[in-house]
Structure formats: C-alpha cells, structure tokens
Amino acid sequence: KPAVKNYPSTNNTTEVIQSTSKTVVTSDLINNYILQFKDIAMGNMKTYGIPASIILAQGILESGAGKGDLALEANNHFGIKCHKDWLGESVRHDDDSAQECFRKYPEAAESYRDHALFLVGKNRYATLFTYEKDDYKSWAKGLRAAGYATDPNYPDKLISYIERYNLHQYDCQVTGKNYTPISKTTTSPTKSTSPVKTNSNSND
Secondary structure, X not given: OOOOEEOOOOOOXXXXXXXXXXXXXXXXXXXXXXXXXXXXXXXXXXXXXXXXHHHHHHHHHHHOOOOOHHHHHHOOOOOOEOOOOOOOOEEEEOOOOOOEEEEOOOOHHHHHHHHHHHHHHOHXXXXXXXXXXXXXXXXXXXXXXXXXXXXXXXHHHHHHHHHHOOOHHHHHHHHOOOOOOOOEEOOOOOOOOOOOEEEOOOOO
C-alpha cells in the first residue's frame, strides 16, 4: 500500500507566506486565488510551455495568494524586479536590499504574461524547457537551480502547494492526461495547525 502523505487539513488553517511581504492567508483565500488565475495559467502553459501548476504555485508563494504588498500595489504576482530591460512603471519595495525596484503592471494578467516571457527570454532558464511540460517536480527544482529564488526550500514549497491544492490537474487539462489526485488525509494528529512561515526571496 503506498504511503499516504500527511498534509495539514485544508479547512480554515492559516499560514504565513513570506514573499516580499509577510502575508497571512487561509486555504479559502488560496483556493479562490487558484480559481481566479487557473485559466490564465493554462493559457500560458499552452503558449509558452511552462506547467500551469508551477505558474500557480509560484503565484501563490510570491504574491501571498494575491494579498501581498507587491500584488496589491503593483499587480506584481511573481516578485519580478525591474532589471535594465524594463521600460514600464515600477514601485520601490524592500526585499534582499532596501527599496529595490519592482515592475508594476496595469493588471494581474499582465504580470502572468510577463512572468512567462521572463522565463522564456532568459538563457539561464533554457534547461527548464527541456523537461516534460507537466513535470512539475523537475521544474520546481530547476527554477531554484537556475537562480530564480535564493531560498533552498523553494522547490519543496512549490511542490507542497501543487500537491496540497491539486494544481497538477490543470497541467493534465492541457496535456489531456488523466489526473490522479495525490492521496492525502484530512486530519493529521501529528501536525499542528500553527502558521507556517515561508521565506521566498524574489528572483534577482
């Protein structure tokens, strides 16, 4: 019998997502975020070949499920900094250093599109596109290896969101494969429901 993975119950527990700001979210908020952006993520998977599950998990983590300061102030859901090739609007925000320049978008969908173009357009992410486009584990590890985030736990955090919130189903909707949910128990006596702090440093 395969081992059952224990995750905290997704009924109303809160957790703290540390992206560029500390954001307290509930599983309801995360589920609503997924429903809001799953179609954009699947569209980007079809157009650019990035797994929808990875796009959504990065969005959740980097934006605090849309409730982080950068997402609210600048519609920036992926913590993408200005870089020298950015010609659009920007905002200043403390991250690894004080008052760093972050991209500002007219709407969240633009941030999703820019995230895809960012990955497609930079040589250091080229290896990612050699993976199967629904192999979320390789993508999660590859993003960290390519330097998207400085947090060594970044891949585990992405995979945890993908498996807790069944995000891989959206990859399967695009590829036409059958989706098998990860079996998980709804109650786990060994794990408390205290807030989980995550640290996700935005890409440089």
